[in-house]
Amino acid sequence: VCLVWQHSMVAWLATLLSFLFIVGFSILPQSSLPVAGVQAFYTLLISALSKITHSFFPKDSTLETKPHKTNGLRIAVIPVLVTLVFVFLYSQSNPIFGNFISKLNFNSITAGWVFFTLGSGLLLTGIFFPEKSEVLQNFDPLHPDNLLRKKTSLHGRIVRILGLKSEFQIGKLLFGLLNLLLLLVNVLDLVYLFVLKTLPEGVQEKEFLHQSVNSLIFSVLLAIAIILYFFRGNLNFFRRNELLKIFVYLWIFQNLGLVLITCYKNTSYIENFGLTHKRIGVYVYLLLTCIGLCVTFLKVYAVKSNWFLIRANFSLSYGVLLLASFFSWDEIITNYNYRHYQKPSHEWLIDYAISLSDRNLPQLHQMLADNSLNLSATQRNAIFSKKQLFLEKQKILFLEKQKSLVWQSWNWSDTHILSTLTQDK
Numbered sequence: 001v002c003l004v005w006q007h008s009m010v011a012w013l014a015t016l017l018s019f020l021f022i023v024g025f026s027i028l029p030q031s032s033l034p035v036a037g038v039q040a041f042y043t044l045l046i047s048a049l050s051k052i053t054h055s056f057f058p059k060d061s062t063l064e065t066k067p068h069k070t071n072g073l074r075i076a077v078i079p080v081l082v083t084l085v086f087v088f089l090y091s092q093s094n095p096i097f098g099n100f101i102s103k104l105n106f107n108s109i110t111a112g113w114v115f116f117t118l119g120s121g122l123l124l125t126g127i128f129f130p131e132k133s134e135v136l137q138n139f140d141p142l143h144p145d146n147l148l149r150k151k152t153s154l155h156g157r158i159v160r161i162l163g164l165k166s167e168f169q170i171g172k173l174l175f176g177l178l179n180l181l182l183l184l185v186n187v188l189d190l191v192y193l194f195v196l197k198t199l200p201e202g203v204q205e206k207e208f209l210h211q212s213v214n215s216l217i218f219s220v221l222l223a224i225a226i227i228l229y230f231f232r233g234n235l236n237f238f239r240r241n242e243l244l245k246i247f248v249y250l251w252i253f254q255n256l257g258l259v260l261i262t263c264y265k266n267t268s269y270i271e272n273f274g275l276t277h278k279r280i281g282v283y284v285y286l287l288l289t290c291i292g293l294c295v296t297f298l299k300v301y302a303v304k305s306n307w308f309l310i311r312a313n314f315s316l317s318y319g320v321l322l323l324a325s326f327f328s329w330d331e332i333i334t335n336y337n338y339r340h341y342q343k344p345s346h347e348w349l350i351d352y353a354i355s356l357s358d359r360n361l362p363q364l365h366q367m368l369a370d371n372s373l374n375l376s377a378t379q380r381n382a383i384f385s386k387k388q389l390f391l392e393k394q395k396i397l398f399l400e401k402q403k404s405l406v407w408q409s410w411n412w413s414d415t416h417i418l419s420t421l422t423q424d425k
Contacts, residue, residue: 009357014325017318020044027130032140034314039136044123145308147236164238171230175247178223182254189261209269212262213282220255220289224296227252228306236303245300252297259286259293274349275336280329284320291316334360338367 017037024036027043091098192199199208227248235241266282295312298304333356337349350367353360 011325014321027132028137032311035136035139042133043130143307145304147303147305164235167235168238168244172244175251179247179251186257205269209265212265216262223255224292227296231300232306248300252293255293259289275333288317328359330356330359334363
């Protein structure tokens with residue numbers, strides 16, 4: 001639906017992944033989303049290539065006397081290939097036959113067509129002749145979501161308790177120090193952002209944001225990895241682990257606070273310098289970070305396994321991708337920058353809007369006819385006259401491309417753009 005509606009790269013990616021998951025679930029209906037994805041990859045590529053190879057080069061001589069599912073492929077392809085070789089030879093040796101062959105129209109057979117046909121054949125082979133992976137089939141049952149306590153012998157239990165006590169003491173000290181450190185970081189950010197309302201000397205706003213995002217992503221991933229290590233096993237069932245869990249919960253909440261502070265920085269930066277794909281990407285990273293922290297909290301609180309966290313994060317990330325495919329981000333970026341275009345220093349936003357895909361052509365078409373922008377006559381002429389020639393070329397290319405499309409390529413987004421660009425004619 002999103003592919004027909006928006007026709008964007010995000011929608012294409014979501015559709016492709018959805019197709020892979022459908023193939024995986026058709027083979028392993030009870031599997032989790034990541035396992036289904038790996039199963040689909042195994043079936044469509046590895047298994048399909050293996051079947052095609054075995055059909056042409058059978059390892060077992062009994063394949064020549066026993067019927068096999070892929071024997072038909074060898075029966076069909078080999079004669080066709082040999083026939084094509086003789087067509088080439090006869091066309092070279094017989095001028096009449098060669099002249100006849102040269103008049104045939106093979107313009108539709110292009111490199112793209114050959115690649116698409118071979119790729120489709122490979123995918124269809126994997127779909128119609130699927131093969132289960134025993135490792136993947138048994139993976140989810142062997143790695144449940146709920147964490148189970150491991151029981152040991154008396155001697156092993158004593159050693160294990162001593163080890164748990166040591167891990168507990170290390171974890172308690174570590175998370176206590178990390179909480180103090182993160183508290184200092186968050187307090188300094190809040191003081192500079194909301195009390196002093198300025199940045200430290202020598203620090204630019206762009207540098208301030210980029211360092212925050214990069215450090216945040218790495219620090220949260222490291223935080224989740226540390227939590228997974230300490231709560232991977234029987235420490236979850238240790239009787240006196242309440243204080244350690246409190247420290248972990250506090251650290252997770254402080255990381256969520258750090259995410260909110262970074263979100264505020266990104267919002268302020270967008271208000272001052274405009275909206276771009278990278279700045280939308282920052283919001284996506286922050287959303288995924290929040291999801292990861294919340295799932296980590298649930299893993300510790302509900303005593304779940306590490307595989308639960310991986311499955312949940314994978315599924316929720318896929319949900320974010322599906323949600324993102326409902327929106328035309330190029331239109332959103334162009335509309336936002338159009339409404340907030342008030343400073344001469346923002347001239348580059350027009351260049352950026354023109355560099356985007358065809359999705360924002362109606363907005364660019366509207367901007368050329370708009371006389372209400374807060375610009376002087378000199379600025380208006382300098383900016384829009386420089387852009388108009390390129391935009392007209394882009395419109396012509398888009399309209400020519402639409403004329404050559406067939407009904408199978410129809411989508412609402414292109415139809416809407418075409419209607420907008422031709423309504424004045």
